[in-house]
Amino acid sequence: MSQKSAIKDWISAIAENAKLDVSKVEDILAEYRIEAMPVASTPKHLLLNRLRFTGTKIIAGVESPIDFHWDKLGVGLWAILSGENFRGKSTIIQVIRGCLRGNLSQSVQADVFAWLRTVDLDFQIDEQDFQLRLHLDDSLSGTLTRHYDSGRTRKVHSFEDEEEFEAAMSNFFMKHFDFDKFAVYRTQDEKGATVLHGWPALSAAMFIGTNYGTIIGELSPVSGIPVRLLQMFLGIPWVTTLASASAALKEEQRKQSASDQLNNDAKEFTERRLNELRDSLAEKQSQLAKTNETKQLQASLVACSESLQEAANREIDVRRRIRQATIDHEDAKIAVDEDRKALRSHEEESSAQTVFRALDPKNCPRCESSISRTRKLNEQSSNCCSVCGGRVHSDIDEAEIKRQLSSNLYASKKAQAEASKCLKELNIKLDEIKQTVASASSQQQKVARQMTRPTRRSGLLTEVAELNARIDELTKTIPVASTKSTNVQVLKIIENETRARMKEHQDNLLELISARILDYARRFGMTQLDSAKLLGNLNLPVVKSGSATSYGQLTAGEKLRLKIATLLALVIVGEEQNVGRYPGLLAIDSPAAQEVALKDLEQIISGLSEIAKEIGHLQVIVGSRSSPAICEQISEARSVQAMGTDYLW
Amino acid sequence: MTHRTYFIEAIRLLFVLTVGSETTRIKTRGEAAVFSGETRLNAWDFWMRYPDYLADELIERYDVTGEDDMLAKAEKIFVDNEPDQRRLVMIRYRFGAYEKHDDALAVLVSRGLIGIGGRKDVDRIRETDFLIFKEAFDLCSQIVKDEPVLIWYRDRAELVHLIADHRSGYALKKRQYERIEYATTLLGGEIPSIEADVKMRLEQRLKRPVGGSAA
Numbered sequence: 001m002s003q004k005s006a007i008k009d010w011i012s013a014i015a016e017n018a019k020l021d022v023s024k025v026e027d028i029l030a031e032y033r034i035e036a037m038p039v040a041s042t043p044k045h046l047l048l049n050r051l052r053f054t055g056t057k058i059i060a061g062v063e064s065p066i067d068f069h070w071d072k073l074g075v076g077l078w079a080i081l082s083g084e085n086f087r088g089k090s091t092i093i094q095v096i097r098g099c100l101r102g103n104l105s106q107s108v109q110a111d112v113f114a115w116l117r118t119v120d121l122d123f124q125i126d127e128q129d130f131q132l133r134l135h136l137d138d139s140l141s142g143t144l145t146r147h148y149d150s151g152r153t154r155k156v157h158s159f160e161d162e163e164e165f166e167a168a169m170s171n172f173f174m175k176h177f178d179f180d181k182f183a184v185y186r187t188q189d190e191k192g193a194t195v196l197h198g199w200p201a202l203s204a205a206m207f208i209g210t211n212y213g214t215i216i217g218e219l220s221p222v223s224g225i226p227v228r229l230l231q232m233f234l235g236i237p238w239v240t241t242l243a244s245a246s247a248a249l250k251e252e253q254r255k256q257s258a259s260d261q262l263n264n265d266a267k268e269f270t271e272r273r274l275n276e277l278r279d280s281l282a283e284k285q286s287q288l289a290k291t292n293e294t295k296q297l298q299a300s301l302v303a304c305s306e307s308l309q310e311a312a313n314r315e316i317d318v319r320r321r322i323r324q325a326t327i328d329h330e331d332a333k334i335a336v337d338e339d340r341k342a343l344r345s346h347e348e349e350s351s352a353q354t355v356f357r358a359l360d361p362k363n364c365p366r367c368e369s370s371i372s373r374t375r376k377l378n379e380q381s382s383n384c385c386s387v388c389g390g391r392v393h394s395d396i397d398e399a400e401i402k403r404q405l406s407s408n409l410y411a412s413k414k415a416q417a418e419a420s421k422c423l424k425e426l427n428i429k430l431d432e433i434k435q436t437v438a439s440a441s442s443q444q445q446k447v448a449r450q451m452t453r454p455t456r457r458s459g460l461l462t463e464v465a466e467l468n469a470r471i472d473e474l475t476k477t478i479p480v481a482s483t484k485s486t487n488v489q490v491l492k493i494i495e496n497e498t499r500a501r502m503k504e505h506q507d508n509l510l511e512l513i514s515a516r517i518l519d520y521a522r523r524f525g526m527t528q529l530d531s532a533k534l535l536g537n538l539n540l541p542v543v544k545s546g547s548a549t550s551y552g553q554l555t556a557g558e559k560l561r562l563k564i565a566t567l568l569a570l571v572i573v574g575e576e577q578n579v580g581r582y583p584g585l586l587a588i589d590s591p592a593a594q595e596v597a598l599k600d601l602e603q604i605i606s607g608l609s610e611i612a613k614e615i616g617h618l619q620v621i622v623g624s625r626s627s628p629a630i631c632e633q634i635s636e637a638r639s640v641q642a643m644g645t646d647y648l649w
Numbered sequence: 650m651t652h653r654t655y656f657i658e659a660i661r662l663l664f665v666l667t668v669g670s671e672t673t674r675i676k677t678r679g680e681a682a683v684f685s686g687e688t689r690l691n692a693w694d695f696w697m698r699y700p701d702y703l704a705d706e707l708i709e710r711y712d713v714t715g716e717d718d719m720l721a722k723a724e725k726i727f728v729d730n731e732p733d734q735r736r737l738v739m740i741r742y743r744f745g746a747y748e749k750h751d752d753a754l755a756v757l758v759s760r761g762l763i764g765i766g767g768r769k770d771v772d773r774i775r776e777t778d779f780l781i782f783k784e785a786f787d788l789c790s791q792i793v794k795d796e797p798v799l800i801w802y803r804d805r806a807e808l809v810h811l812i813a814d815h816r817s818g819y820a821l822k823k824r825q826y827e828r829i830e831y832a833t834t835l836l837g838g839e840i841p842s843i844e845a846d847v848k849m850r851l852e853q854r855l856k857r858p859v860g861g862s863a864a
Contacts, residue, residue, distance in 0.1 A: 337730065337733050337734065340734065341733070341734050344734065344798075345657070347798045348657050348660070348798055348799060349653040349654070349656060349657050351660075351792075351796040351798050351799050352653070352656035352657045352659065352660045352796075352799065353653060353656050354796065355656070355660065355788070355791075355792055355795075355796060355799075356656050356659065356756060356760065359760040359762075359788075360760075361759040361760060362759070362760065362761035363758060363759055363761055364759065365754075365755030365756070365758045365759040366755070368758060368764065368765075387759065
């Protein structure tokens with residue numbers, strides 16, 4: 001399948017699974033910068049030719065010049081040997097690493113870095129010659145120059161400080177090895193971010209130090225970087241595409257998750273606000289129900305007015321009757337007075353009459369002369385007055401008159417008592433009616449006040465309408481639980497389709513690599529190793545002396561053997577399949593004696609010597625304690641050596 | 650006016666004359682006592698016939714002497730509704746109340762109870778004295794005994810005597826004139842009641858709310 005048709009097939013598969021147009025899928029791929037790279041470019045090889053560094057070292061206050069140089073390096077196994085540890089082996093490998101990485105001050109120990117004045121590294125990349133020249137005075141400066149066969153030179157980079165140096169070396173090697181920065185999604189503090197890794201991570205894989213935690217490189221497998229390195233160095237098709245797709249998916253999922261959280265918060269807030277509004281609405285509606293309808297109020301007012309009018313009319317009537325009763329009572333009182341006066345006058349007059357009738361006249365009231373006896377006798381016989389001749393005794397029945405006057409007085413007293421009683425009753429009635437009038441008047445005023453408060457009811461109606469509108473509006477804005485974003489779905493499909501294609505290649509390669517690992521590890525002295533199987537996640541289950549175990553359970557010496565074996569297997573399989581992109585350099589700094597026995601190193605170097613020959617382009621530089629066995633494997637010409645307690649530089 | 654009213658008027662004058670008379674050493678016609686002057690008789694009679702003016706005098710006496718008894722007597726006049734029941738209207742004439750009593754006096758003279766004395770000048774006014782015979786005093790005693798309905802006349806005459814306090818007819822007339830003048834009676838007109846005014850003065854002294862009924 002050609003590259004073009006492979007890409008077409010990939011996009012079609014994504015479009016079909018995502019039920020999207022191909023153009024839409026292409027838009028999404030472009031949006032997330034996921035590039036289809038199904039086939040790796042041809043591998044390139046790095047070869048160190050010459051290393052030189054100068055300076056002044058100060059040990060115990062004694063200054064001595066440094067001038068280390070190692071010329072005419074080439075493919076195959078090269079060794080840095082010393083009779084004892086701490087004789088400068090590591091520094092040489094660290095200077096190489098610092099030059100390639102572009103961070104010399106961090107690669108080399110601080111005191112040694114302070115001693116250095118110049119560092120030169122000449123190297124080739126597929127027959128092209130390059131020279132790195134560094135000056136370490138007050139600060140780091142230098143140039144990277146290409147040398148052509150014609151003797152012509154071209155300055156590729158120049159740098160005035162270590163930051164520029166690192167950027168220059170990174171750009172230079174990434175471009176020449178045609179590596180892409182690879183995206184790794186990293187989770188930290190519950191947040192995630194996609195981090196791009198480049199030359200520092202890739203170059204670190206070329207140096208095996210004393211950290212055997214992971215089988216490729218120095219970083220923990222958890223970081224995801226070792227697996228990417230394996231895939232990159234193997235040059236497995238779709239690797240970078242998968243890396244980009246995975247990182248994009250994780251980033252999108254994180255955003256989705258954050259968005260979901262925001263959504264949930266918003267929904268919770270909205271629902272809480274809605275509940276508050278609904279409570280308010282219920283309260284207002286309840287208040288509204290209590291306010292009377294205007295019509296009811298009007299009817300009530302009419303009824304009040306009628307009952308007030310009726311009571312007022314009754315009051316007027318009673319007052320009129322009271323006036324009349326008062327007049328009647330007064331009249332009765334006057335009648336009583338008159339009758340009493342009449343009776344008394346009659347009684348007094350009767351008494352006075354009795355008094356004076358008993359007295360016969362003695363003298364004439366006119367002339368005061370005595371009344372004669374004759375006249376007195378005449379009066380007795382004729383009943384004619386002895387003075388004037390008129391009738392002396394009245395025919396009037398005094399008792400009858402008195403009875404009549406007494407009867408009059410009794411009647412008038414009775415009339416007065418009745419008038420008084422009537423007046424009293426009317427006054428009580430008046431008090432009752434006054435109360436009725438006051439009550440009716442108060443009720444009327446109350447209703448009238450309610451009628452003059454229409455704003456309360458209309459205000460409530462307005463509030464209820466407003467609340468209803470706000471509830472409607474908020475109900476519409478309740479965030480619905482978002483369906484998974486289309487992009488997340490599509491990215492998942494992209495990841496799946498890409499992984500399927502990559503896995504197809506990778507599984508095949510991993511099988512070949514596993515076989516090589518077993519072979520090389522045995523040749524490094526692990527003769528008891530029965531099987532080793534490298535998995536896609538960089539797990540390496542092994543069977544040793546019939547027992548299943550894993551890389552992590554092994555001794556330091558065994559780990560070192562497997563680490564070297566894995567890297568070499570990776571290189572050889574990549575080379576054989578013409579897909580491998582390992583830069584071609586492997587530098588191994590052997591550990592201290594207490595961690596790995598000399599015998600282990602002898603076995604490893606013995607194996608390396610053979611294998612390096614089998615892999616034509618490979619350059620292996622190993623730092624180790626010297627031993628007769630090692631010296632047998634590596635000629636003097638392919639090594640720098642410090643015998644006894646000597647220093648290498 | 651009938652003989653019946655002469656009789657009751659005669660009774661009233663009989664008690665006024667007997668209560669208001671004074672014994673004298675000069676017995677011109679065998680009289681037991683003498684009532685001096687017609688002016689005085691009219692002044693006494695005015696108080697007999699206008700209980701409200703008498704009550705006014707009792708209050709006046711209380712104001713001067715502080716005798717609670719005077720206030721009690723004034724109050725009783727109103728309690729018995731006397732201003733209505735007992736008032737007998739008199740006419741204002743010149744400087745006081747005046748009425749000729751000829752008919753009633755004739756009843757007393759004809760029964761030999763009193764005699765009309767000689768006229769004499771008193772304070773440049775020609776006055777008539779009334780001679781009161783022993784029979785008049787005897788009759789008064791008999792009336793009190795036999796006709797209790799008439800006892801009021803004796804009691805009232807004694808109260809008027811208390812107020813008149815041996816003052817001359819001229820002095821009494823002057824005193825009454827002040828009060829009648831205050832009542833702004835037209836000359837010759839009926840002397841009006843001053844009941845409401847006196848009642849108010851009484852209530853003030855009894856420390857009772859004005860307008861309250863004494864009855």
